[in-house]
Amino acid sequence: MPSPIVQPLFDLARRHRIGFCLGYAELTDKGERFNTQILVDREGEVVGKYRKVHIPGHEHHEPDRPFQHAERYYFTPSSEGFPVWNAFGGRVGMMICNDRRWPESYRVMGLQGVELILCGYNTPLHYVPDPTQDPLQGFHNALVMQSGAYQNGTFVVGVAKGGVEEGVDSLADSMIVAPSGEILAKASTSGDELIWADCNLDWCYQYKDTLFDFDRYRRPEVYTRISGQRGVDPSDRGPFNKL
């Protein structure tokens, strides 16, 4: 990056001194395929590259679905985690789509002092495995980004694809969330739209230095399950369990 196809975007952004974030399907020299997002600064230089950690959907073609969500067939999950970069005068992290539903994504960046998280997403409004979630898509999208922002004292910017592609309608609701969890700006349509907000990074410290002073209040010694096991352990019970 920049490839010839996106070179005009880099050129135009640099001319106007605008930094940006860009998602794409990455094919490495080793033949690995990652769902990738890069952070480009005002000079048009790539300052950060993030590869998606949480790959949702399924591994194989499922003929009964109205549309496929075979992201696990196409992409390798990254093992590089969630780095945070010094850029734009602050500490910036990235995540992609499904990552935003996992509190661990925000927390791993929060533990590196992130102040601004940039997230692109492409979320079908119809969730095939459980359609009762369909009418809740907008609610869930806001809920996870607002709580992730608040619980880590960071801005979160979520940018939706939105609209219809190949007959699949996807969530819009691009938004900029403050460290308080409040939504500062939100797209009101599913079409092309520009939203903006002033992001004073000092706001983060009204949370990071008080209620969420991690060094003072966190208790990592009792969080060992979070990084120590993947699935549910149903066998363990409390000391007073009688069943």
Add this chain to the structure above:
Amino acid sequence: MPSPIVQPLFDLARRHRIGFCLGYAELTDKGERFNTQILVDREGEVVGKYRKVHIPGHEHHEPDRPFQHAERYYFTPSSEGFPVWNAFGGRVGMMICNDRRWPESYRVMGLQGVELILCGYNTPLHYVPDPTQDPLQGFHNALVMQSGAYQNGTFVVGVAKGGVEEGVDSLADSMIVAPSGEILAKASTSGDELIWADCNLDWCYQYKDTLFDFDRYRRPEVYTRISGQRGVDPSDRGPFNKL
């Protein structure tokens, strides 16, 4: 427990075959003081005991405050973590007040298959270290319980003290949250009030078995910071960082 003072409560509840949760200040034989909550089944038997992990506030008297929040002076933080008990035909966990603001609390229980989390809280409406958070108390309270419920596919029941004590006004907003994150019932006043909801635990599996199938989708190998460090590590940067 039951002590003579609460014996009438135990007796009455057992007579009506109603289980309950009870919070109290516990003094152990060793002289330790915990902020504790017990789970009592329909037969009046104590089936679970939880001691608070996240102790907020301050260690010493701070004379400039309009009221003290010296919980860290009075209570020892528990190192027993967040157990989950088989009770009431499901898997039940507990947390207390400030625990609900930390996604780790819910996740540690989620990793034990929790289906219902019971939380008592006593939250002053005025947050002395940052009064800009005062008007957001109700929003933050709902945000953390709703996201914790959704992200772990569990019911969450939050029970407020509410009202004024010794001149300090505290948040009400007791609520029952579904595994979808939706609020099923919420108190509408700061006085004594009864709220209820049917909690069909099967609902949990519309989330635990799909989007939040932990065994399929979680990536504990990149979550190591969460249990491996307490405070913020500002030094670590991504591979493309240029600053």
